[in-house]
Amino acid sequence: MSANALAGTLLLGTHAAAVWFCTGLVWTVQLLVYPGFSAMERTGWVALHARHTRLMGRLIGLPWLVQGVTCAVLLVWRPPGVPLLLGVAAGVCGAATVAVTLGISVPCHERLARGFDAAVHARLTRTNWWRTAAWTLGGVVALVMLVLA
Numbered sequence: 001m002s003a004n005a006l007a008g009t010l011l012l013g014t015h016a017a018a019v020w021f022c023t024g025l026v027w028t029v030q031l032l033v034y035p036g037f038s039a040m041e042r043t044g045w046v047a048l049h050a051r052h053t054r055l056m057g058r059l060i061g062l063p064w065l066v067q068g069v070t071c072a073v074l075l076v077w078r079p080p081g082v083p084l085l086l087g088v089a090a091g092v093c094g095a096a097t098v099a100v101t102l103g104i105s106v107p108c109h110e111r112l113a114r115g116f117d118a119a120v121h122a123r124l125t126r127t128n129w130w131r132t133a134a135w136t137l138g139g140v141v142a143l144v145m146l147v148l149a
Contacts, residue, residue: 026128038121049112100130
């Protein structure tokens with residue numbers, strides 16, 4: 001295996017691992033954590049939500065950063081066999097997760113940090129499907145790139 005092919009395999013493997021970690025986490029949040037929020041006692045909600053936010057940040061921070069860096073690399077250099085279109089698709093999926101997080105999820109969590117609000121919780125859960133879809137599609141793109149390389 002050439003050095004170029006090895007570098008490409010490492011890049012794509014790292015990218016796929018980061019994206020699929022995030023994908024698994026977002027599906028867990030979508031199907032388990034967010035629905036569970038509505039069933040929790042309201043006493044102690046602020047502390048519980050603060051703990052969730054703090055731990056989620058620790059869990060997702062590094063893999064999401066790795067996804068971002070590897071997406072950026074894939075936009076300027078791709079292993080042989082991987083078309084630019086797939087690099088762009090990976091970047092669009094990654095950018096969608098950032099846009100939804102910063103534009104919708106963070107404001108919802110900021111509001112929920114002050115106390116449970118059923119309407120805000122419903123919006124957070126509903127719009128999190130967009131992140132779930134973006135990460136899942138990004139994971140599929142990552143696997144296709146691996147196969148093509």
